[in-house]
Amino acid sequence: MINSNVFNYINVLDKTADAAWIRQETLSNNIANATTPGYKRQDINFEGELLRALGNRRFEPMDTKVANLKINRLNPRTYTDYDGFSYRLDGNNVDIDTENVMLASNQVKYNAIMTGVNQEFANLKTVMK
DSSP states (O other): OTTSOTTHHHHHHHHHHHHHHHHHHHHHHHHHTTTSTTOOOEEEEOHHHHHHHHOOOTTSOHHHHHHTOOGGGOOOEEEETTTTOOSSTTSOOOOHHHHHHHHHHHHHHHHHHHHHHHHHHHHHHHHHO
């Protein structure tokens, strides 16, 4: 089992959960700075990094893509969203309603990721019996 690829999906889900956690912190930070003059909202681009890392080879099975994934190169990237845009006179571009929706959406994604991790471990447990 040491030389097998049995943990490939778990490793990807782990990285994805970490990115969702970082995004939750980033969105919370945006909400906390909603009234700070000049603050620009930030976000995490992990989905784009994951898609790029998996590649765009259409006819390659997902198992092969995940097995070939360089997991240590897969890191969430923080960026400033709409840096030159603001709908307020103080230069802040955080819309509190949008941030709250994105926060709730990210929480649903995180819960789904954790369900996936639990299912992968349940599958391993079943196989080991």
